[in-house]
Amino acid sequence: MQDTTSTARCETAGPDVRLHEAAAAAGFAVVPGSSTASADGVWAMVHTPAGRRLLVVPAAAQTALLAEFEGERGEHGGAPFLSGPLTAANAAALRRHLPWLKPRPLPQGTSAGFGDRLGLATPGHVRALRAAGGSIAPVFAQQSIREMTRTGRSPQAVIDDATWGSFEAGWTDGQGADADHLKTAADITACAAAGFTMFTIDPGGHVDPRADAGGPADIRAAWDRLPWDRLEDSAASMRARLAGRAFDIEGQRVSFDEGALVRAAVKYGRAVAHVTAMYRHLCDVMGGRPFDLEVSVDETDTPTAPVEHVFVASELRRLGLRWASLAPRFVGRFEKGVDYIGDLAAFEADVRVHAAIARVLGPYKISLHSGSDKFSIYDIAAQHTRGLIHLKTAGTSYLEALRALARSAPRLFRAIYVFALERYDQDRASYHVSATVAGAPEPARVSDAELPELLEDFHAREILHVTFGSVLTASHADGTRVFADDLRSMLQAHPEVYQECLERHFVRHLRPFAGR
Numbered sequence: 001m002q003d004t005t006s007t008a009r010c011e012t013a014g015p016d017v018r019l020h021e022a023a024a025a026a027g028f029a030v031v032p033g034s035s036t037a038s039a040d041g042v043w044a045m046v047h048t049p050a051g052r053r054l055l056v057v058p059a060a061a062q063t064a065l066l067a068e069f070e071g072e073r074g075e076h077g078g079a080p081f082l083s084g085p086l087t088a089a090n091a092a093a094l095r096r097h098l099p100w101l102k103p104r105p106l107p108q109g110t111s112a113g114f115g116d117r118l119g120l121a122t123p124g125h126v127r128a129l130r131a132a133g134g135s136i137a138p139v140f141a142q143q144s145i146r147e148m149t150r151t152g153r154s155p156q157a158v159i160d161d162a163t164w165g166s167f168e169a170g171w172t173d174g175q176g177a178d179a180d181h182l183k184t185a186a187d188i189t190a191c192a193a194a195g196f197t198m199f200t201i202d203p204g205g206h207v208d209p210r211a212d213a214g215g216p217a218d219i220r221a222a223w224d225r226l227p228w229d230r231l232e233d234s235a236a237s238m239r240a241r242l243a244g245r246a247f248d249i250e251g252q253r254v255s256f257d258e259g260a261l262v263r264a265a266v267k268y269g270r271a272v273a274h275v276t277a278m279y280r281h282l283c284d285v286m287g288g289r290p291f292d293l294e295v296s297v298d299e300t301d302t303p304t305a306p307v308e309h310v311f312v313a314s315e316l317r318r319l320g321l322r323w324a325s326l327a328p329r330f331v332g333r334f335e336k337g338v339d340y341i342g343d344l345a346a347f348e349a350d351v352r353v354h355a356a357i358a359r360v361l362g363p364y365k366i367s368l369h370s371g372s373d374k375f376s377i378y379d380i381a382a383q384h385t386r387g388l389i390h391l392k393t394a395g396t397s398y399l400e401a402l403r404a405l406a407r408s409a410p411r412l413f414r415a416i417y418v419f420a421l422e423r424y425d426q427d428r429a430s431y432h433v434s435a436t437v438a439g440a441p442e443p444a445r446v447s448d449a450e451l452p453e454l455l456e457d458f459h460a461r462e463i464l465h466v467t468f469g470s471v472l473t474a475s476h477a478d479g480t481r482v483f484a485d486d487l488r489s490m491l492q493a494h495p496e497v498y499q500e501c502l503e504r505h506f507v508r509h510l511r512p513f514a515g516r
């Protein structure tokens with residue numbers, strides 16, 4: 001009799017009640033905020049003695065869907081359910097049933113990319129997005145090939161970690177996925193296969209810095225040697241098309257005299273040819289699936305002059321490209337994980353004209369790379385881009401993980417800091433950073449209670465920021481990780497601490513852009 005009552009209650013209960021009853025019957029705790037109902041069932045992340053798992057309770061007519069998932073089946077009140085591990089196969093099946101978890105191209109308004117090197121930050125990013133308000137479109141899966149190599153993660157793992165994180169946080173408002181700083185066709189192929197929808201092509205290696213410093217004869221010779229065939233152009237026709245031409249950029253004249261044209265072409269012509277080839281490869285591998293293209297020249301030595309931005313955009317357009325965003329190299333210094341270094345008035349003048357060019361020749365978004373922790377320029381950038389902006393952050397979520405660690409596991413944090421100081425001079429080579437080991441606090445002079453304050457120190461921040469790859473891949477002779485496994489376990493044991501750190505830090509990034 002009791003059984004009948006319980007069954008009857010299950011059948012008439014709402015889907016959320018059925019889910020909680022199934023979880024309770026199996027001895028699992030539903031992660032608060034993670035349960036989601038769809039036409040074919042209810043879904044949640046649960047804590048189990050074996051760690052986090054997916055719980056699926058299909059609707060009565062949909063029990064066949066359980067065959068798509070790996071895991072253990074159970075039964076409650078006559079209804080089957082399944083708890084499964086967080087595998088790639090289960091992530092793919094989940095995206096089929098909850099389509100908002102599947103990455104898609106971004107809407108045209110303000111967007112933000114949250115790099116997540118550990119694969120555990122998405123719930124904290126969601127909390128920050130909700131707290132900041134506004135309608136900022138998120139990119140949770142965002143990683144450059146350099147970061148994937150240094151962290152030993154695959155493109156698929158980056159996508160899947162964002163799937164699980166946004167599922168756990170109950171995020172149903174859509175998301176993009178950015179394969180960042182792609183340099184080769186092979187990178188594009190691998191990231192397209194994993195489900196990325198935003199492709200940031202970095203032709204930085206094809207930008208010729210001699211254009212800014214070379215003498216007239218060198219520049220003339222470099223112009224003659226431009227890859228005219230790949231530009232589908234000739235020196236004569238480029239000159240006829242652009243020399244002497246002035247573009248009206250919202251009332252400001254940006255004009256190509258002969259010298260400016262030759263310098264812009266020498267500096268960016270090979271980059272335009274490279275981006276074009278990458279774009280055509282991307283179109284081939286996407287086979288008609290929609291995507292966002294971003295063109296980034298931020299990691300180059302010299303700033304992108306307005307006339308050079310116009311050159312790149314008008315040439316890419318002539319070659320048939322369509323792109324969603326472009327990252328110029330702005331004036332000043334965008335070092336990793338610290339505030340903007342430079343003259344704010346000069347940055348304002350620079351972003352104003354680049355944003356105007358993007359409106360006139362697009363519209364497309366201005367992408368602000370190395371965008372984390374640049375608190376002094378957010379209001380300026382938000383004001384002048386008028387909602388056409390993509391803010392890209394990468395390593396600052398890793399630094400927040402270290403902050404959480406400094407609070408919860410000071411001994412492990414101290415060991416990472418000591419190791420980072422040893423590695424820094426080698427690891428800094430591929431970054432624009434100016435911190436020095438001599439400038440950073442000596443570990444022996446910092447008490448356990450003071451360790452979190454290292455995350456406020458300019459030198460310590462940059463040192464911890466650029467050594468992430470060495471820290472995460474350092475291994476013992478038997479192959480076990482020196483730091484990475486314990487770091488991940490600590491974050492998983494104290495999710496509240498990590499999420500709180502991320503929310504507090506990212507709200508400061510997002511609020512200036514949220515109201516536009």
Ligand SMILES: [Zn+2]
Pocket residue numbers: 181296298299369370
């Ligand atoms: Zn960048």
